[in-house]
Amino acid sequence: MRAGISRFWLVGIAAVGAAAVYDTRLALVLALWIGAWFLNTRIALAGGQGPRWLVPVIFGLTVLALWEVTVRLYGVSPVILPAPSAIAARFAASLPVLWADFVQTGLKGALTGYVIGCGAAVATAVLIDRSDFLQRGLLPVGNFVAALPIVGIAPIMVMWFGFDWQSKAAVVVVMVFFPVLVNMVAGLKASEAMQRDLMATYHASYWQTLIKLRLPAAMPFLFNGLKIATTLALIGAIVAEFFGSPIVGMGFRINASIGQLSLDMIWAEIAVAAIAGSAFYGIVAFIEKRVTFWHPSQRR
Amino acid sequence: MRSLFPVLAVLAAIVALWYGAAVRMNSQWTYDQAARAGVEVSLGAVVADTLSQERPVLPAPHQVAKGLWDGLFGQKVTSKRSLVYHGWVTLSATLLGFAIGTVMGIALAVGIVHNRAMDMSVMPWAIASQTIPILAIAPMIIVVMNSLGLQGLVPKAIISAYLSFFPVVVGMVKGLRSPDAMQLDLLKTYNAQPREVLTKLRLPASMPYLFASLKVGVAASLVGAIVGELPTGAVAGLGARLLSGSYYGQTVQIWAALFAAAIVAAGLVMIIGVIERAMLKRMGLVR
Numbered sequence: 001m002r003a004g005i006s007r008f009w010l011v012g013i014a015a016v017g018a019a020a021v022y023d024t025r026l027a028l029v030l031a032l033w034i035g036a037w038f039l040n041t042r043i044a045l046a047g048g049q050g051p052r053w054l055v056p057v058i059f060g061l062t063v064l065a066l067w068e069v070t071v072r073l074y075g076v077s078p079v080i081l082p083a084p085s086a087i088a089a090r091f092a093a094s095l096p097v098l099w100a101d102f103v104q105t106g107l108k109g110a111l112t113g114y115v116i117g118c119g120a121a122v123a124t125a126v127l128i129d130r131s132d133f134l135q136r137g138l139l140p141v142g143n144f145v146a147a148l149p150i151v152g153i154a155p156i157m158v159m160w161f162g163f164d165w166q167s168k169a170a171v172v173v174v175m176v177f178f179p180v181l182v183n184m185v186a187g188l189k190a191s192e193a194m195q196r197d198l199m200a201t202y203h204a205s206y207w208q209t210l211i212k213l214r215l216p217a218a219m220p221f222l223f224n225g226l227k228i229a230t231t232l233a234l235i236g237a238i239v240a241e242f243f244g245s246p247i248v249g250m251g252f253r254i255n256a257s258i259g260q261l262s263l264d265m266i267w268a269e270i271a272v273a274a275i276a277g278s279a280f281y282g283i284v285a286f287i288e289k290r291v292t293f294w295h296p297s298q299r300r
Numbered sequence: 301m302r303s304l305f306p307v308l309a310v311l312a313a314i315v316a317l318w319y320g321a322a323v324r325m326n327s328q329w330t331y332d333q334a335a336r337a338g339v340e341v342s343l344g345a346v347v348a349d350t351l352s353q354e355r356p357v358l359p360a361p362h363q364v365a366k367g368l369w370d371g372l373f374g375q376k377v378t379s380k381r382s383l384v385y386h387g388w389v390t391l392s393a394t395l396l397g398f399a400i401g402t403v404m405g406i407a408l409a410v411g412i413v414h415n416r417a418m419d420m421s422v423m424p425w426a427i428a429s430q431t432i433p434i435l436a437i438a439p440m441i442i443v444v445m446n447s448l449g450l451q452g453l454v455p456k457a458i459i460s461a462y463l464s465f466f467p468v469v470v471g472m473v474k475g476l477r478s479p480d481a482m483q484l485d486l487l488k489t490y491n492a493q494p495r496e497v498l499t500k501l502r503l504p505a506s507m508p509y510l511f512a513s514l515k516v517g518v519a520a521s522l523v524g525a526i527v528g529e530l531p532t533g534a535v536a537g538l539g540a541r542l543l544s545g546s547y548y549g550q551t552v553q554i555w556a557a558l559f560a561a562a563i564v565a566a567g568l569v570m571i572i573g574v575i576e577r578a579m580l581k582r583m584g585l586v587r
Contacts, residue, residue, distance in 0.1 A: 254440070263444070
């Protein structure tokens with residue numbers, strides 16, 4: 001094993017050397033890449049406490065460094081690929097604009113639609129839970145619809161609800177509804193017969209059983225759907241803006257910046273989308289941890 | 301089969317609701333027209349009119365069906381108005397991108413399973429990328445590729461590949477790790493090389509996981525191809541039909557394109573499902 005690894009690194013060093021003959025810039029990029037890889041391999045093989053988060057961070061920084069170095073050394077035009085430093089500068093310089101876009105798309109469009117859509121899905125799931133007929137009818141339809149390209153309804157919603165955030169929220173409602181519905185219906189079945197029998201021996205009514213046993217038992221399933229829906233909500237809100245929007249919003253900014261070829265602005269907007277997406281997911285995952293602390297998957 | 305009747309009942313209810321909504325939402329225009337002409341209209345005339353308007357707020361199901369039928373079979377498949385033509389433009393980009401994304405995803409997953417450094421460096425990012433609305437970069441890819449001289453199929457396929465890539469990586473890594481220690485130990489006692497462990501144990505064991513991710517991936521690929529058609533300004537493809545329909549208020553056209561996209565998506569998922577069932581049956585994995 002050891003011999004195999006060192007031979008691999010020799011090949012890498014040879015590649016750097018060969019590149020140096022033709023193009024010193026290429027050699028520099030290759031050396032940076034292979035050096036970082038070597039460092040990461042060392043840390044990963046060493047094990048211990050630190051590397052859990054250190055290795056992915058080094059990898060991410062390496063990608064950024066390679067990107068920066070490549071763009072600078074080869075003089076890549078900023079209308080094709082702006083350097084990370086240029087994007088960071090643009091991000092810092094246009095914080096108010098980015099914040100306004102985030103409020104419009106992330107909070108007004110995506111979050112409103114998310115809350116309405118998930119709320120409606122949970123309510124529907126509780127309602128159809130009592131009817132086996134409706135479940136057998138709605139679930140295949142719901143599963144089918146969940147696989148469809150629902151963002152396509154964006155132009156219709158823009159026509160119905162206008163250019164502002166209401167139409168984006170409507171798209172989001174439809175997008176998040178079915179994944180949450182399917183998961184919630186599965187969750188309501190998750191309590192065991194023994195547990196339901198216990199509730200029956202307590203002479204618990206339907207609603208008492210629902211609130212004290214079946215809703216808590218459904219939470220792990222519900223949060224599974226809610227986590228899937230966070231990404232869908234942001235995608236829906238951003239893409240719906242490509243079909244018409246007021247002059248604010250993440251999707252609008254991306255579309256408008258393309259016309260001006262200011263790619264650094266688009267990348268800054270994508271950074272906002274990435275941060276918003278991870279934060280949104282993180283918040284839902286955090287709530288999940290607090291709500292389903294009893295579930296085996298949360299054990300350490 | 302037990303649920304065939306309930307499904308049909310639900311579908312019938314949806315169609316009935318749809319008709320009701322169409323009458324309600326389109327009646328405003330009818331009343332406005334009548335008021336402008338200074339005539340009273342009877343309820344029957346209103347209903348008849350709302351279901352046959354040229355540009356309704358909500359087209360009735362039969363109008364959409366007619367639009368879809370005209371688009372699919374009403375003209376030559378090479379016509380610019382044919383949904384077969386536009387569907388093929390989108391489908392070809394989807395399939396090319398899906399193939400690229402799947403192959404690269406499987407390759408990366410194999411690398412991740414065999415190389416600890418790669419696992420620790422890449423895997424957290426692959427998982428984190430699932431929470432990010434990657435689709436937002438689609439317009440930029442299209443325009444940048446355009447300025448590099450690449451047009452048409454390839455840029456859309458790249459977006460499709462990118463979107464199907466991460467689900468495949470995450471699912472495949474899970475699948476390749478699914479054989480338990482006992483099975484891996486058995487192969488060790490046979491003195492199997494890592495390569496043989498991969499082809500004889502890990503790859504077969506990963507198939508159920510692979511197909512689950514493929515279904516997610518192909519749906520994402522199609523969405524990617526459709527969104528990739530938006531920024532070029534409605535040239536060809538189902539996304540272009542959606543966009544031009546929304547420019548000119550052609551609601552029937554939008555709905556027909558939407559249903560065509562739904563048919564394509566359902567068809568793709570179904571094909572993968574059939575292959576999955578056949579393959580798992582051959583492998584004796586079917587439940």
